[in-house]
Amino acid sequence: MPNFEAGKFDVIVVGAGHAGVEAALAAAKMGAKTLVLTINLDMIAFMPCNPSIGGPAKGIVVREIDALGGAMGKVIDKTHIQMRMLNTGKGPAVRALRAQADKVLYQNEMKRLLEEQENLTIHQAVVEELLVEDEKVIGLVTQVGAIYRAETVIITTGTFLRGEIIIGDLKYSSGPNNQQPSIKLADSIRELGFELVRFKTGTPPRVNSKTVDYSKTEIQPGDDVPRAFSYETTEFIMDQLPCWLTYTSETTHQIINENLHLSPMYSGMIKGTGPRYCPSIEDKVVRFNDKPRHQIFLEPEGRNTREVYVQGLSTSLPEHVQRRLIASVPGLENAEMMRAGYAIEYDAIVPTQLWPTLETKKIKNLYTAGQINGTSGYEEAAGQGLMAGINAALRVLKKDEIVLSRSDAYIGVLIDDLVTKGTNEPYRLLTSRAEYRLLLRHDNADLRLLEIGFQIGLVPQERYEKFLGKKQRIEDELSRLRNLMIKPNETTQALIRSVEGSELKDGIRAADLLKRTEMNYDLVGQLVPSEIELTLEEKEQVEIQVKYEGYIEKSLQQVEKLKKMEDKKIPDQIDYNAISGIATEAKQKLKQVRPLSIAQASRISGVNPADISILLIYIEQGKIAKITG
Amino acid sequence: MEFDTIAAISTPLGEGAIAIVRLSGTNAISIANKVFRSPNGKDLFTQASHTIHYGHLVDPKKDEVVEEVMLSLMKGPKTFTREDVVEINCHGGLVTVNRVLQLILINGARLAEPGEFTKRAFLNGRIDLSQAEAVMDLIRAKTDKAMNVALGQMDGRLSRLIKSLRQALLETLAQVEVNIDYPEYDDVEEMTLPLMIEKSTWVRDEIDKLLLTSSQGKILREGLSTAIIGRPNVGKSSLLNSLIQENKAIVTDIAGTTRDIIEEYVNVRGVPLKLVDTAGIRETEDIVERIGVEKSRQVLNEADLILLVLNNAEQLTEEDRRLFKTIEDMDSIIIINKTDLPTEIDVDEVKQLAGNKRVVTTSLLKEEGVDELEEAIASLFFEGTIEASDLTYVSNARHISLLHLSKSTITDAIEAAQSDVPVDMIQIDVTRTWEILGEIIGDTVEESLIDQLFAQFCLGK
Numbered sequence A: 001m002p003n004f005e006a007g008k009f010d011v012i013v014v015g016a017g018h019a020g021v022e023a024a025l026a027a028a029k030m031g032a033k034t035l036v037l038t039i040n041l042d043m044i045a046f047m048p049c050n051p052s053i054g055g056p057a058k059g060i061v062v063r064e065i066d067a068l069g070g071a072m073g074k075v076i077d078k079t080h081i082q083m084r085m086l087n088t089g090k091g092p093a094v095r096a097l098r099a100q101a102d103k104v105l106y107q108n109e110m111k112r113l114l115e116e117q118e119n120l121t122i123h124q125a126v127v128e129e130l131l132v133e134d135e136k137v138i139g140l141v142t143q144v145g146a147i148y149r150a151e152t153v154i155i156t157t158g159t160f161l162r163g164e165i166i167i168g169d170l171k172y173s174s175g176p177n178n179q180q181p182s183i184k185l186a187d188s189i190r191e192l193g194f195e196l197v198r199f200k201t202g203t204p205p206r207v208n209s210k211t212v213d214y215s216k217t218e219i220q221p222g223d224d225v226p227r228a229f230s231y232e233t234t235e236f237i238m239d240q241l242p243c244w245l246t247y248t249s250e251t252t253h254q255i256i257n258e259n260l261h262l263s264p265m266y267s268g269m270i271k272g273t274g275p276r277y278c279p280s281i282e283d284k285v286v287r288f289n290d291k292p293r294h295q296i297f298l299e300p301e302g303r304n305t306r307e308v309y310v311q312g313l314s315t316s317l318p319e320h321v322q323r324r325l326i327a328s329v330p331g332l333e334n335a336e337m338m339r340a341g342y343a344i345e346y347d348a349i350v351p352t353q354l355w356p357t358l359e360t361k362k363i364k365n366l367y368t369a370g371q372i373n374g375t376s377g378y379e380e381a382a383g384q385g386l387m388a389g390i391n392a393a394l395r396v397l398k399k400d401e402i403v404l405s406r407s408d409a410y411i412g413v414l415i416d417d418l419v420t421k422g423t424n425e426p427y428r429l430l431t432s433r434a435e436y437r438l439l440l441r442h443d444n445a446d447l448r449l450l451e452i453g454f455q456i457g458l459v460p461q462e463r464y465e466k467f468l469g470k471k472q473r474i475e476d477e478l479s480r481l482r483n484l485m486i487k488p489n490e491t492t493q494a495l496i497r498s499v500e501g502s503e504l505k506d507g508i509r510a511a512d513l514l515k516r517t518e519m520n521y522d523l524v525g526q527l528v529p530s531e532i533e534l535t536l537e538e539k540e541q542v543e544i545q546v547k548y549e550g551y552i553e554k555s556l557q558q559v560e561k562l563k564k565m566e567d568k569k570i571p572d573q574i575d576y577n578a579i580s581g582i583a584t585e586a587k588q589k590l591k592q593v594r595p596l597s598i599a600q601a602s603r604i605s606g607v608n609p610a611d612i613s614i615l616l617i618y619i620e621q622g623k624i625a626k627i628t629g
Numbered sequence B: 001m002e003f004d005t006i007a008a009i010s011t012p013l014g015e016g017a018i019a020i021v022r023l024s025g026t027n028a029i030s031i032a033n034k035v036f037r038s039p040n041g042k043d044l045f046t047q048a049s050h051t052i053h054y055g056h057l058v059d060p061k062k063d064e065v066v067e068e069v070m071l072s073l074m075k076g077p078k079t080f081t082r083e084d085v086v087e088i089n090c091h092g093g094l095v096t097v098n099r100v101l102q103l104i105l106i107n108g109a110r111l112a113e114p115g116e117f118t119k120r121a122f123l124n125g126r127i128d129l130s131q132a133e134a135v136m137d138l139i140r141a142k143t144d145k146a147m148n149v150a151l152g153q154m155d156g157r158l159s160r161l162i163k164s165l166r167q168a169l170l171e172t173l174a175q176v177e178v179n180i181d182y183p184e185y186d187d188v189e190e191m192t193l194p195l196m197i198e199k200s201t202w203v204r205d206e207i208d209k210l211l212l213t214s215s216q217g218k219i220l221r222e223g224l225s226t227a228i229i230g231r232p233n234v235g236k237s238s239l240l241n242s243l244i245q246e247n248k249a250i251v252t253d254i255a256g257t258t259r260d261i262i263e264e265y266v267n268v269r270g271v272p273l274k275l276v277d278t279a280g281i282r283e284t285e286d287i288v289e290r291i292g293v294e295k296s297r298q299v300l301n302e303a304d305l306i307l308l309v310l311n312n313a314e315q316l317t318e319e320d321r322r323l324f325k326t327i328e329d330m331d332s333i334i335i336i337n338k339t340d341l342p343t344e345i346d347v348d349e350v351k352q353l354a355g356n357k358r359v360v361t362t363s364l365l366k367e368e369g370v371d372e373l374e375e376a377i378a379s380l381f382f383e384g385t386i387e388a389s390d391l392t393y394v395s396n397a398r399h400i401s402l403l404h405l406s407k408s409t410i411t412d413a414i415e416a417a418q419s420d421v422p423v424d425m426i427q428i429d430v431t432r433t434w435e436i437l438g439e440i441i442g443d444t445v446e447e448s449l450i451d452q453l454f455a456q457f458c459l460g461k
């Protein structure tokens, strides 16, 4: 088939999964002429697994994406079937939203956004080869021989690279959900010299809800208050669908134990590394064999379908065993299986081959984002896609690139972990990965990031001004409460008594009264009413910042230290071989990761403090040499 | 450039009448100010640079005088490191210097890494290019050595205990994390505040015990507990005096002068000793004296090292023989004193009773033989008969300051839990405690929490 020239773009995004759509939208909005190519246009932003977005850490990422001007939050706000705030009984740092998505509506809404976006061209195509000249990407070629030229290319191909589906002893070449896999593109990437790893993940079976006996399960409704991810959402979906909770039974465990030899996980057929946090049901039963039962959540996949996702029953056992497993779960005795669960193996690139901008070190102007970088999860993919899109567009616009720090955002933690430490299993964000999680709350994502979103042109002027107003009102209210004295008069004491607090002995600053456990903003507001009525969000912000001031202060001090180390840049040209004092293992790691700052270097495992000291001295020495020499 | 404030002992460890603890960094003066009291209440901030001040170091928490010192104040940039530098001169003794260092560390300084003063001097432009290589070599060499020492000298019991504390904290942390990251999982026990308090309090109590009883820690804070024993009038108080070179114990020629126990801290050739002069051990009618004698027996039981004094001018008595019997299994040195007087004692019998213990002869009156005695003490100590060495001391200073730090962070956690702060915030202090304890045993594996999470709980879709 003869090749033909099909066009020239600033940014080409390969893939329209969760990473690809954010990358494409961001680049186009920033003014880059953008093309997105994807295997199947009906599968844009498809969710091959859980029909759910958000949750601890991940939900905060969705808010961060929204604050930076990304799409995920707004789209799920329009297309969910239920939304809940999690961890409400805990501190503000770990609260998070989770939504059950209407899978198809989500895809449709995302597709519409892409279609309407200016500067953005969408085309169905299978990319087979990257064109590279002088270690710089210049374009790509598709299955039909179309050559697209580009200044920058972002690859977001998820689990498609040499994807293989496994059910029992059946194994065949396939992308997720029987989509066409990407084999030639995987070859092209390998031929360019990238190191790839083989990872694995899996998904549970789906059943038809009309055959489920819900009377044997517990209902799990959504919250009955309006919730939204996006700060801009004003219309809330109050008509929600519940999920349902049931459990595995003794029979389930027995079936698994009897059929373990049929599991590809145990027969050695699956070689890819799977994530520990998404074990299959056979894994769970084997590893925690003292547990009499495991939870199973039944999650509707949408409003216009009867298909139900059976969370907790992820498996790659043969289909006939899966059928028996389902029947062994209370409520699912007569359930009809619509799709079987399966495991999928795929190639991912070793993420330490990337700069923190997600550009590859090997090939200039080539970026990768999403599951191809060794992560797992829609939100993780979307966060990376957004950053890759932003940085590719900035490259085209010849502006400075943007790297979020670990103290700025969960997205910063995610990318830094990937490019600095790498990962030996599909990487998922957890709140415990963030050392400054008290600062990285879902309630302050806009305060942390909206400014950046505005600067790069993803957040429109009007939204930015609204935000500035909010910020100002919060600051004013904080300083008012910090300065205002409350007298121990009878009104005050009565109010304190009413919430069983201990009475005041003396005057007290309003902020200090608010710090008491039994107090909240509205109570204090009764004593010292504010002239302007704050929004719920603003009140919450004021309350959190006052109540947890001490802890926030501690975290800020740590961040201060981190920033100093981040400011110490490591020159790109540094020759680690020339530094005699650094230990051999550390040298190898440093050469591989090529950290940009002393802070990043110190996070590499195998690089110890003495190596860092020596590195620091070496760099300073270089500076002195330049000045004096 | 701006750095945190570091401190270390900057005179060679061991002998020397004067030892210097040096601080360098932005907060050097403010930290010194917290613990330094001059007789006329000087504020160090208002003093001129390159001046020397007399005064006392005080533990601000207990309002307790720790040491009499001379303090040199040097403001940057005309200092070795180009930062503010404070040098605290205190007399002698590993124990004393160590106490001063601890006080400084508890009040906000960080123990300097090997070669760190020099490194700062370099980074702040004090040392020129040609010296940089040397600095790097120095850091490498010192770090390797310190690491070997730390590994080699670490008390196995200490490291086991720290590991078990960390494991307990890790399990607590994992449980909190699971509650946060997997809120819907109902088969994971909720880490409640009372549970958190219970676990944290246990850890704090263990840290407390460690600080109190860890034998190495005890040697550091108190010195090797050394009891001087012997019949009345043999010269015990004289021995103490000549070891401390000042007249603190009362010396008389009336038998039974010392009726109570006198303690002194001395540094004998780098060995920290807590010397205890006991009332002569003998049967006595005098009640006051009797109490003293009973205490002596007690001291004897708690001692790490015994100095048994005999009188050269008298024959061995049954009492002497009984004393030999009592100290049979203890680290001890036998001293035959008053060699200026005619020998009445049966030296052969003494040697026989002493077995493989060293026998030293002295005339404390004429100041003879003290050198040999000091040498005997030092060699016992350094040859490892008595457990410790001056290098252990270095890592110990680190251990103790880290233990203090971990104690304060876990205390923060407990107090927060008591005032109903949400569990995930208290977590910050618990995590910090876990990290600090990890520094003691050199364990900084980052993934362990996440590993623990998935090993301990059954999670996933």
Ligand SMILES: Cc1cc2nc3c(=O)[nH]c(=O)nc-3n(C[C@H](O)[C@H](O)[C@H](O)COP(=O)(O)OP(=O)(O)OC[C@H]3O[C@@H](n4cnc5c(N)ncnc54)[C@H](O)[C@@H]3O)c2cc1C
Binding pocket: A014, A015, A016, A017, A018, A019, A020, A037, A038, A039, A040, A043, A044, A045, A046, A047, A048, A049, A050, A125, A126, A127, A128, A156, A157, A158, A159, A160, A161, A176, A177, A181, A182, A185, A201, A202, A203, A278, A342, A343, A344, A369, A370, A371, A372, A375, A376, A377, A378, A381, A382, A428, B461
């Ligand atoms: C079976 C299964 C189970 C999973 N389970 C979980 C789970 O339990 N928990 C969890 O957090 N995450 C899970 N995931 C992961 C989650 O689905 C992904 O992390 C997320 O969708 C990744 O987004 P992405 O944009 O990187 O890739 P994808 O959403 O996979 O998108 C890839 C895109 O690239 C396109 N593409 C691929 N190759 C080409 C090519 N050559 N040319 C043009 N276009 C191409 C595809 O058409 C697609 O649009 C699972 C995924 C699968 C498949």
Ligand SMILES: Nc1nc2c(ncn2[C@@H]2O[C@H](COP(=O)(O)OP(=O)(O)OP(=O)(O)O)[C@@H](O)[C@H]2O)c(=O)[nH]1
Binding pocket: B230, B231, B232, B233, B234, B235, B236, B237, B238, B239, B250, B251, B252, B253, B254, B255, B256, B257, B258, B259, B278, B279, B280, B337, B338, B339, B340, B341, B362, B363, B364, B365, B366
């Ligand atoms: N000739 C001589 N006299 C000594 C020597 N050492 C100590 N004396 C004297 O012996 C007497 C007793 O000395 P102390 O040091 O008080 O003895 P002690 O063992 O502490 O006695 P008690 O506390 O009473 O049990 C004093 O008069 C000392 O001066 C020595 O080496 N030679």
Ligand SMILES: [Mg+2]
Binding pocket: B236, B237, B238, B249, B250, B257, B258, B277, B278
């Ligand atoms: Mg005496």
